[in-house]
Amino acid sequence: MDSLQEPWEAQARVLEELTSIYAKTGYGLEHGVEPGMDIDAFRSAIPPRDYEGFKPYVLEVLRGRTQVLLDEEPIFLGITSGSTGPPKVIPMTERDAELRASIMLKGLARYAAYWRDERAFGSACLAPCMPSEVRYIRIGEREVPCGYISGIYAELMAKYMGLEGFLRPYLSELNAIGPGVERADWERRFELVLRLLDGLDVGMAIGAGPALWMFSKWLEREKGVRPGDLWSIGLVLCAGVPYIQEHYAPELREAFGPRAVILEAYGATEGMFAIQANEEPFLVPFYDSYFLEVRVGRETKMLYEMRAGEIGRLVVSTPVFPRYEIGDVVACYADGVYFRVLGRDRRATWLRIWLGRLARWLAGLF
Numbered sequence: 001m002d003s004l005q006e007p008w009e010a011q012a013r014v015l016e017e018l019t020s021i022y023a024k025t026g027y028g029l030e031h032g033v034e035p036g037m038d039i040d041a042f043r044s045a046i047p048p049r050d051y052e053g054f055k056p057y058v059l060e061v062l063r064g065r066t067q068v069l070l071d072e073e074p075i076f077l078g079i080t081s082g083s084t085g086p087p088k089v090i091p092m093t094e095r096d097a098e099l100r101a102s103i104m105l106k107g108l109a110r111y112a113a114y115w116r117d118e119r120a121f122g123s124a125c126l127a128p129c130m131p132s133e134v135r136y137i138r139i140g141e142r143e144v145p146c147g148y149i150s151g152i153y154a155e156l157m158a159k160y161m162g163l164e165g166f167l168r169p170y171l172s173e174l175n176a177i178g179p180g181v182e183r184a185d186w187e188r189r190f191e192l193v194l195r196l197l198d199g200l201d202v203g204m205a206i207g208a209g210p211a212l213w214m215f216s217k218w219l220e221r222e223k224g225v226r227p228g229d230l231w232s233i234g235l236v237l238c239a240g241v242p243y244i245q246e247h248y249a250p251e252l253r254e255a256f257g258p259r260a261v262i263l264e265a266y267g268a269t270e271g272m273f274a275i276q277a278n279e280e281p282f283l284v285p286f287y288d289s290y291f292l293e294v295r296v297g298r299e300t301k302m303l304y305e306m307r308a309g310e311i312g313r314l315v316v317s318t319p320v321f322p323r324y325e326i327g328d329v330v331a332c333y334a335d336g337v338y339f340r341v342l343g344r345d346r347r348a349t350w351l352r353i354w355l356g357r358l359a360r361w362l363a364g365l366f
Contacts, residue, residue, distance in 0.1 A: 228257025
């Protein structure tokens with residue numbers, strides 16, 4: 001938490017803010033949402049839905065009837081890669097963008113305070129990402145940019161974090177490369193970011209774990225150096241996939257040098273929900289930014305009510321989606337405080353969970 005509020009106090013305040021948004025939308029009016037309604041009334045009014053449940057409303061937004069789901073006009077349309085399911089389109093309003101920017105600043109503040117590294121603010125940022133603008137979609141009288149969330153976050157960093165000088169030209173050239181995901185596409189992105197960072201003081205690296213890992217491998221293979229040889233990077237903030245500390249952190253730590261702190265963040269095209277706060281390899285939710293629930297078995301409860309050892313399906317409420325079943329499975333490691341994302345809500349994830357439990361039970365017999 002970044003305030004003196006307890007999780008339940010922060011969540012009550014967030015719910016008050018969100019219901020004031022939902023009450024202005026067609027979706028909220030359809031479900032009887034009123035500003036300031038309490039948790040029980042909110043849950044009774046709004047059933048949890050996955051993306052398929054919200055898709056008809058998103059399609060109406062794309063047709064120009066933005067008020068059916070949004071209280072403001074969209075400024076971005078985030079598209080998912082489709083690597084974990086059919087691609088999705090996620091509208092983002094100005095309020096939503098400002099919230100995400102504030103969360104990024106909170107995350108950097110947590111890092112700077114705990115590891116005593118002020119270079120996280122103001123230094124250049126290594127950000128190998130996908131384009132923020134793939135195309136424009138006409139919604140009403142406006143052309144709205146449609147792109148990938150990693151590029152959109154770079155746009156927000158440029159606008160709200162004082163990184164316009166580097167990130168704006170970078171994004172302009174990056175968007176021209178297009179959305180390809182072949183090796184040649186990524187190599188063009190890596191050449192671009194390396195050229196534009198030449199001679200700059202780079203204090204942090206932010207991106208999807210696989211993208212940062214690919215960049216470090218490409219740099220060593222093609223240039224004969226590692227990121228840690230070129231820059232003194234303090235923070236390497238990774239997101240986009242689960243098990244970052246197990247699968248990516250060891251090699252990233254070696255590539256970026258002994259000074260680099262490898263931190264995990266949990267976010268998606270829909271929002272940024274948690275970040276690692278210290279050396280413990282766990283995520284701490286942003287309780288003061290989103291309304292967070294979890295389905296444990298047949299029970300739905302607040303995320304902060306989750307107990308160590310419990311596993312459940314995350315339900316998030318954002319400025320765009322009320323009670324959205326985001327499709328991720330989370331585990332609690334300390335009551336209401338520490339969490340990990342175990343994967344998508346699929347049979348393979350649950351099979352891995354149960355096999356892990358069986359292995360631990362068998363080990364306890366000896």
